[in-house]
Ligand SMILES: Cc1ncc(C[n+]2csc(CCOP(=O)(O)OP(=O)(O)O)c2C)c(N)n1
């Protein structure tokens with residue numbers, strides 16, 4: 001194993017898959033000459049040239065659609081949204097076309113495409129630039145939705161996404177790009193299957209399900225809680241659609257308590273879906289109502305003092321765990 | 329040729345804009361300002377010229393590069409700076425930040441951060457003017473990078489079809505983030521697009537405030553008197569990077585230095601001296617502006633933070649009387 005940053009892990013995944021398969025190409029705003037708005041694609045233009053690393057004008061609906069069309073004809077595009085906030089102008093392409101054509105054509109047409117880019121709040125980029133997009137896309141049959149928390153998951157899942165024969169929504173995080181973590185050594189290929197959750201931290205007293213940016217908030221909170229004698233088990237779904245509840249259910253059967261922590265808004269989405277599944281699949285094992293710690297139900301304000309209130313904090317996680325553990 | 333007093337006023341305003349943003353950049357480096365900060369430095373003549381031409385009842389829309397136009401329209405430097413500092417005294421009470429200045433009382437309907445998203449809104453306020461039989465006009469600014477997105481096409485289509493009283497001002501500063509225009513558009517002259525939407529097109533340099541004012545005036549007049557929309561391409565240049573995080577490595581220093589020869593502020597300054605204004609009188613204005621901006625920074629610093637209670641209570645508008 002070696003240490004890589006999340007952004008480097010993503011870059012390696014693209015690089016390896018582009019070397020492996022000529023049909024794979026990267027397209028988006030500033031991905032080439034500028035080396036990526038967040039430098040994820042740094043060096044790829046030099047390596048693969050303008051044919052396969054394609055800079056576009058600001059025309060998300062256009063290049064998302066071009067990608068879908070190219071995929072229908074046999075290519076395997078990676079479409080980068082500079083941020084997922086800009087995917088909304090391409091929403092129709094993703095929902096009405098990419099997610100639908102396989103079934104509409106009775107399986108005759110495949111759309112092997114990956115849409116990727118940073119998702120969620122960054123820092124003080126305000127209401128139009130801080131959307132946590134999982135709920136919008138997990139609602140759509142016909143799509144896979146992946147939101148990796150660590151460099152290793154980012155690499156292994158992006159490689160699987162690129163090899164998938166279906167449209168994949170791949171949600172990264174601007175605040176995660178600099179995070180370091182262990183990734184298998186060069187030459188050791190790891191494909192992490194889409195739709196498999198991961199046990200992050202074993203524990204006996206309370207299950208916490210989390211992914212994305214709050215993953216790190218939760219790990220810090222779990223550390224503090226263990227100092228207070230509450231031992232948390234942490235599960236990361238990694239893929240949000242399809243959702244793998246196996247580990248969560250097993251965990252809840254053991255701990256009898258669960259808190260779900262996510263950045264997206266509380267109304268619906270994968271957070272609410274997980275709660276729904278757990279109350280059905282582990283009903284007899286629950287000793288307390290499930291709790292959620294979520295992004296607050298407001299558009300993201302610019303001011304830092306308010307943004308800090310909106311995003312899940314260690315404090316809120318600790319409080320929720322204590323509530324379900326009746327330890328407060 | 330305008331009279332000296334007009335030019336002096338315009339010079340002062342451009343200095344306010346310039347100093348405001350230089351100070352904003354400094355405070356960004358100090359961590360007092362966060363998020364994205366896009367500076368208008370180099371483009372000031374355009375915003376000043378537009379506000380000179382408009383009436384109080386008119387509407388203005390801008391992108392995230394919005395400090396200049398807000399100040400030109402009469403927003404105080406204090407309200408602007410406090411917004412950047414995320415304070416309750418800011419023009420958007422700390423909720424908008426740099427990209428989302430608002431000054432509704434002055435018809436400034438926002439800085440908008442999704443490329444192409446606000447063009448149809450501008451057609452919408454123009455629609456209201458027509459609907460209500462008012463002679464107000466809407467001016468909508470956007471960048472050269474915004475002409476390829478669907479929002480541009482649809483807004484232009486509707487405005488052209490319905491002959492709405494709106495002036496679309498494309499501030500062509502040659503770059504969309506790191507991408508020069510020749511890599512985003514097969515056209516050199518963007519104004520020819522106007523024809524396809526059944527509206528008048530115009531194209532001119534943006535560094536001479538007098539030229540901009542005269543040409544904008546024609547378009548605004550046309551809109552006000554029922555002649556329909558205009559699409560204007562103003563050729564300009566931003567002296568700073570796209571935002572604070574952009575070191576602008578994609579252009580040469582020679583190019584930048586050449587462009588700075590046409591700094592709109594230097595252009596007015598020289599004009600004024602040509603009209604017999606003493607250099608010392610201009611320096612006095614500069615000093616006065618420095619003080620105004622220092623005062624704005626102090627005000628922003630000392631203002632109370634954005635209010636948490638407003639965060640919940642402003643999500644929805646109150647119901648009741650409609
Ligand atoms: C739909 C959408 N896509 C991408 C972005 C990211 N982005 C913000 S500004 C910008 C460049 C815009 O350039 P231009 O229109 O020329 O305006 P300028 O910044 O030069 O004033 C880009 C790509 C965005 N805000 N919205």
Ligand SMILES: [Mg+2]
Pocket residue numbers: 471472473499500501502503504505
């Ligand atoms: Mg531009």
